Amino acid sequence: MKHRVNMLEREKRILVTGGAGFVGSHLVDRLMIEGHEVTVVDNFFTGRKRNVEHWIGHENFELINHDIVNPLFIEVDQIYHLASPASPPNYMYNPVKTIKTNTIGTNNMLGLAKRVRGRLLLASTSEVYGDPEIHPQPEEYWGHVNPIGPRACYDEGKRVAETMCYAYAKQDGIQVRVARIFNTFGPRMHMNDGRVVYGEGQQTRSFQYVSDLVDGLVKLMNRGTSKIVKKPAMQDDPKKRKPDITKAKNYLNWSPQVPMLEGINRTIEYFFNELRRSKHSERNFHVPETDSLKSYHKTNLI
Numbered sequence: 001m002k003h004r005v006n007m008l009e010r011e012k013r014i015l016v017t018g019g020a021g022f023v024g025s026h027l028v029d030r031l032m033i034e035g036h037e038v039t040v041v042d043n044f045f046t047g048r049k050r051n052v053e054h055w056i057g058h059e060n061f062e063l064i065n066h067d068i069v070n071p072l073f074i075e076v077d078q079i080y081h082l083a084s085p086a087s088p089p090n091y092m093y094n095p096v097k098t099i100k101t102n103t104i105g106t107n108n109m110l111g112l113a114k115r116v117r118g119r120l121l122l123a124s125t126s127e128v129y130g131d132p133e134i135h136p137q138p139e140e141y142w143g144h145v146n147p148i149g150p151r152a153c154y155d156e157g158k159r160v161a162e163t164m165c166y167a168y169a170k171q172d173g174i175q176v177r178v179a180r181i182f183n184t185f186g187p188r189m190h191m192n193d194g195r196v197v198y199g200e201g202q203q204t205r206s207f208q209y210v211s212d213l214v215d216g217l218v219k220l221m222n223r224g225t226s227k228i229v230k231k232p233a234m235q236d237d238p239k240k241r242k243p244d245i246t247k248a249k250n251y252l253n254w255s256p257q258v259p260m261l262e263g264i265n266r267t268i269e270y271f272f273n274e275l276r277r278s279k280h281s282e283r284n285f286h287v288p289e290t291d292s293l294k295s296y297h298k299t300n301l302i
């Protein structure tokens with residue numbers, strides 16, 4: 001196939017939980033272009049069908065509307081476990097659901113990995129460091145999290161998800177990878193994402209463009225040994241946050257490639273098209289097949 005780039009050793013059956021979300025859908029694009037069989041599981045709580053609709057009908061692609069809080073029995077080689085509300089307004093909207101997704105949902109995905117003897121990558125978060133007392137944050141830092149604060153459902157949910165990954169690795173020999181994702185931006189992020197701009201705006205965060213994150217996730221999943229990596233994606237009230245990416249550089253040969261200004265320009269273009277599209281649908285209640293957003297996706301992803 002002419003679109004195949006950077007073929008991995010062989011085509012795999014890959015599950016992406018949360019594959020209709022912002023990061024998940026970009027990961028799906030990458031895996032599909034590499035020629036893998038990709039199954040997306042999403043309950044569409046924050047994910048959008050539109051993010052993956054360009055793959056519907058492709059013989060290698062399957063979209064399942066399923067909530068991973070319930071068990072899932074399918075045959076796969078790798079699981080990218082991204083399913084969870086990720087921005088504060090979303091995860092605070094239903095904190096109990098956020099906890100269940102990250103605990104029961106992660107347990108189910110680890111049970112699946114155990115049954116199929118597959119490998120699971122958990123999309124964790126810089127939020128596991130809470131409001132960090134050291135700066136920048138290395139993987140060895142244990143964090144500074146308030147267990148009963150408003151963010152706890154997400155922070156502690158991800159912390160226990162990490163714990164579960166390593167418990168299954170130790171007890172059942174499951175191969176796990178944990179990526180602690182810092183702030184990520186790019187096309188398909190939510191218009192009212194709600195991260196970063198709080199209070200007086202004095203907080204610091206580290207941003208990466210979404211293609212750099214996807215690159216790091218794929219490298220981490222396919223690398224031989226299990227190491228924790230850091231990537232960009234989240235926010236809240238931590239005063240300063242910046243990853244120490246020495247390990248990702250040394251073990252994965254990964255570092256962000258897209259300059260901030262270039263990424264912002266691509267993102268602005270996406271939002272511009274989104275706004276034009278929503279104005280258009282307000283008037284017509286119908287978005288034509290060839291709308292500007294769809295062309296944009298095709299132009300920029302392939």
Ligand SMILES: O=c1ccn([C@@H]2O[C@H](COP(=O)(O)OP(=O)(O)O[C@H]3OC[C@@H](O)[C@H](O)[C@H]3O)[C@@H](O)[C@H]2O)c(=O)[nH]1
Nearest residue numbers: 070071072073074107108109110111112113114115171
């Ligand atoms: O394909 C699968 C397999 C499993 N699952 C779910 O994943 C969850 C965890 O699966 P496990 O295989 O770990 O099953 P269990 O919960 O029975 O065992 C776990 O708890 C009891 C301990 O003694 C075991 O060591 C531990 O693995 C289960 O709820 C199961 O329904 C799936 O959703 N899909």
